[in-house]
Amino acid sequence: MYPVEVLTLFPDSVSGYLGASILGKAQEKGLLGVTVTYVRDFAEGKHRVTDDTPYGGGAGMVMKPEPLVAAIEAARARAPAGSKVLLMSPRGPVFTQARARELAKEPGLILVCGRYEGVDERVMPYLDGEVSLGDFILTGGEVAALAVVDAVARLLPGVLGNETSSVTESFEEGLLEHPHYTRPPVFRGVEVPAVLQSGDHARIARWRRWKALQLTRERRPDLYARLELGKADMKLLAKKEEEL
Amino acid sequence: MYPVEVLTLFPDSVSGYLGASILGKAQEKGLLGVTVTYVRDFAEGKHRVTDDTPYGGGAGMVMKPEPLVAAIEAARARAPAGSKVLLMSPRGPVFTQARARELAKEPGLILVCGRYEGVDERVMPYLDGEVSLGDFILTGGEVAALAVVDAVARLLPGVLGNETSSVTESFEEGLLEHPHYTRPPVFRGVEVPAVLQSGDHARIARWRRWKALQLTRERRPDLYARLELGKADMKLLAKKEEEL
Known part of the structure; x- marks a missing residue:
């Protein structure tokens, strides 16, 4: 069973896709295990704030480091040793089929969906890498995470059979x-x-x-x-x- | 209101994402209108078959032309004149922010999600183009359609405000x-x-x-x-x- 954790501020955005079609069947067959974590549960204070204005001014909000890092640490504690923690980010290397093949050989994946346009830089040391879906801007990392899970899952033995x-x-x-x-x-x-x-x-x-x-x-x-x-x-x- | 039609064999895969977060709010505000069409409803016969084995042999299934073209024609009839019909396909030009900007200026979009690996070639004349999300293989065009809707929607006036x-x-x-x-x-x-x-x-x-x-x-x-x-x-x- 290949375990995937998706850390997100919008669990409703990803659970439909992850539960339907081939990914849903892969989970039923016990070939893939997907856990979706609501990052806001790791934010502190009454209002559980997950983003804030940028230092140095400018437009846009920046995702705070504390909830993300706490969620990453909790996911790492659950996941098999050596699982890769990847931030979905337009600054990462562009995702390719070769990367999908590499990731399919890892013990598991922890995919971190931040605001696609701004995550506090101090989160970076807690990651194993970044992945960009391509040279376009999304509202969040969620679609990128879905693409990575999909492309990796279909390479896992038994998920598609020999069909394709x-x-x-x-x-x-x-x-x-x-x-x-x-x-x-x-x-x-x-x-x-x-x-x-x-x-x-x-x-x-x-x-x-x-x-x-x-x-x-x-x-x-x-x-x-x-x-x-x-x-x-x-x-x-x-x-x-x-x-x- | 920017109208988007998504034609898919897996409506459950896309509706969660399309209804949540920023895309959900954009629809509530009347800035974006998303219609998801189940392509299988356009398949004929008792079993409503949507794919079949390839001519010439080989692994994999191929999406049949009739249901897709019928769904495309129904969507075109509903959509504003000049809406672009795009097939999500690894053979298309790779999606970029420049393409997102162009698409945001169209009267509307009809995004066709086929099996990502094989759609009957005779569907092509009924399209205005193809879009690839990148050089990787997905199980279907659904994630690619979500990425296109997301990247385009956030460029529509009022969807994000001036925030980003x-x-x-x-x-x-x-x-x-x-x-x-x-x-x-x-x-x-x-x-x-x-x-x-x-x-x-x-x-x-x-x-x-x-x-x-x-x-x-x-x-x-x-x-x-x-x-x-x-x-x-x-x-x-x-x-x-x-x-x-």
Whole structure:
């Protein structure tokens, strides 16, 4: 059972997603254990204040260090030794499939959702790292935590079965996916490509690889530039679709 | 009121997040209107099947075109003219703050959550585009849709007030944020930097800019390389922290 703790000021924001669909089933099967902690329960005083105005002035509120650090320490005490404590923050390294794979090998995860735009800097020594979902601003770290739990959970043995393994590997090579088709054979006048109905598995594999390479080159030149293509791929790319 | 439609096979996955916190308040204030549509309601037959095995073989299931396209057409009929229909897909351009800004100016959004790994290609002509949350694989498009709604909603006038505007602009320049501090002045023996308690606003602004530039250079050389720094920034960067 892979244990995940989510520390948040908005438990209602995350519990629906974490309890539904594949993540819900993974918990029922005992493959994933998710605990959501309300950080405000760790704030002191009658009003349980969790944020305050910034030193030095300026707009925005900053999340106070005491409740977050207290919640982190409580989660660490419960979690398996070596669990990683990660703050969802636009200042962290951008999340990738490679990071998801690494995290899936950890003994557990403690994901800290602060106000995405400002957490007191003195929280940082209590973390093992930060994760950014990408170069955009969210209202809080909650969606980022959901993405991390989702991407990691689907890599845990048994969560998806073998159902989608090959598709994943295509992406993990740094390629976009080839197009997919399912029934009906004709949808509003558009047919499934003949090659996919040919039963010629070698040709289907060539077509899919060719499409994946073309799509990556066209849509994501940044990924394409990082590919280390072998001779077979170079030869394949030189062909036209009808020659495959 | 900015209308957003979310088309999904897992309404329970998204409604909690969409109804809580800032997004919930934005809806109460009439600034944002969110409609969640269960795509399975548009599937035909007794079993309302929404996915099927891929033509050409291989692992994984593919989302069928009919229910998705029917749900898209129903949403388009309800939504303001010119609303953008976007499929959450790892093949789309990666979501950024610039894209969030553009989308916030549209008349509305229709976000289509398919199986993240495979939607029948014949759905594509019914879309205005695709959005990828990043280079990682999710179980479905739902988290990506939540991220887009969140990032767009917080840019809508009145949703956040002026509370966080300046912080946002720092990121939109392509810089990571400077560190934040709030009360208490000493947390577990660590003090708030003296400069932030100095009341010298020009010096505070220099310190924050210097920190933001340093952090970006250190953590995100890719963003740093794209900055067009003026003379003032270059001079600032040449200084040591104690000279600011």
